[in-house]
Amino acid sequence: MTSKIKPGKGAPYARITGVGGYRPTRVVPNEEILKHIDSSDEWIRSRSGIATRHWAGPEETVAVMAVEAAGKAIADAGLDPEQIGGVIVATVSHFKQTPAIATEIAHKLGAGKPAAFDINAGCAAFGYGLTLAKGMVTEGSAEHVLVIGVERLSDLTDVTDRSTAFLFGDGAGAVVVGPSQEPAMGPSVWGSEGDKSDVISQTVPWDGYRVGDVGQLPVGADGELKFPAIRQEGQAVFRWAVFEMAKVAQQALDAAGVSPADLDVFIPHQANMRIIDSMVKTLKLPEHVTVARDVETTGNTSAASIPLAMERLLATGQAKSGDTALVIGFGAGLAYAATVVTLP
Amino acid sequence: MAATQEEIVAGLAEIVNEIAGIPAEDVQLDKSFTDDLDVDSLSMVEVVVAAEERFDVKIPDDDVKNLKTVGDAADYILKHQA
Numbered sequence: 001m002t003s004k005i006k007p008g009k010g011a012p013y014a015r016i017t018g019v020g021g022y023r024p025t026r027v028v029p030n031e032e033i034l035k036h037i038d039s040s041d042e043w044i045r046s047r048s049g050i051a052t053r054h055w056a057g058p059e060e061t062v063a064v065m066a067v068e069a070a071g072k073a074i075a076d077a078g079l080d081p082e083q084i085g086g087v088i089v090a091t092v093s094h095f096k097q098t099p100a101i102a103t104e105i106a107h108k109l110g111a112g113k114p115a116a117f118d119i120n121a122g123c124a125a126f127g128y129g130l131t132l133a134k135g136m137v138t139e140g141s142a143e144h145v146l147v148i149g150v151e152r153l154s155d156l157t158d159v160t161d162r163s164t165a166f167l168f169g170d171g172a173g174a175v176v177v178g179p180s181q182e183p184a185m186g187p188s189v190w191g192s193e194g195d196k197s198d199v200i201s202q203t204v205p206w207d208g209y210r211v212g213d214v215g216q217l218p219v220g221a222d223g224e225l226k227f228p229a230i231r232q233e234g235q236a237v238f239r240w241a242v243f244e245m246a247k248v249a250q251q252a253l254d255a256a257g258v259s260p261a262d263l264d265v266f267i268p269h270q271a272n273m274r275i276i277d278s279m280v281k282t283l284k285l286p287e288h289v290t291v292a293r294d295v296e297t298t299g300n301t302s303a304a305s306i307p308l309a310m311e312r313l314l315a316t317g318q319a320k321s322g323d324t325a326l327v328i329g330f331g332a333g334l335a336y337a338a339t340v341v342t343l344p
Numbered sequence: 345m346a347a348t349q350e351e352i353v354a355g356l357a358e359i360v361n362e363i364a365g366i367p368a369e370d371v372q373l374d375k376s377f378t379d380d381l382d383v384d385s386l387s388m389v390e391v392v393v394a395a396e397e398r399f400d401v402k403i404p405d406d407d408v409k410n411l412k413t414v415g416d417a418a419d420y421i422l423k424h425q426a
Binding site for chain 1: 384385386388389390392393405408409
């Protein structure tokens, strides 16, 4: 029996057609972090490569930052907001779960009635969003899809934890994924290792506050209940990120049929400069490959880090449109996603 | 064939030299990785992974924190090598 269902008419391939970023106005140097922890600028720089990060002010909400970044990405793609058929928002730091913030962002952009939803895959989420967007474009559910990574990790930072206080930053990065006549996004190599889910996590679940078991909740020096924070086991994360993720990055290159010699740009999740340096060494990337090192002045912005780094490389001329880039995100879950893309 | 303690220390010295730039002759049994050799917690992970490959041994994250000195690491490898 033949099926009565008619398949969608998608584009033959998908590509990233535009990118945009938003960095909050306030720059926070290590000196400010040191007000709350016993450490030093030298220690922070040697462990993380981070010198400054941006922390959002009260007006720079998740929605505001996302709309700024997405508006730039739409303009960069040469589109009008009404042409956007899908809005995917990757975040772990939007604190009102219902409704999805993607719908508000789509509305504020003037995007008509696109499919709009949020995803949570920690620092891997931008790659997850790219994979979904590519599927939507090639399957025919949407012609142009926004993928936005946006975080206010300063809200989830324990400023008194000397192992994480300096790591996190705020910001938004966005890309538009649209139709292409030639391949411009390789297969995604993605997955998760839930047996390591406790290695990076929020200290307390939100319903921990409702249950009110104060013994389980974080309490500050003044006895006040504290907001949850992100905590991680640094050595375990470092080992996994450098050595396991180098294998995943290699698989993504292999899947796309791209050799390191053919690669122009490497944009890993901006977690920590030490991870980036060790990955480059482990992957044996050739000297000519431009490596994103945005973490130095942006900190770790989780889902936003890859599009923010991409935007900066293109804006500063370190990378150019048409370059072949390997992107890999990895983090809480532990989840990961790597792919090779042509830069917009 | 399993490595002797002397071979393990020599191997660790090479690894520490490559990763942290510490002169190999400074890497002695009684030296603390962090206090004497200035190997920080992240470099220590790199040392451990390199040692795993070189000596065909698994050193889980939970055990890494017990390896304070070069002697601790050499003993651990001696005991656990395949």
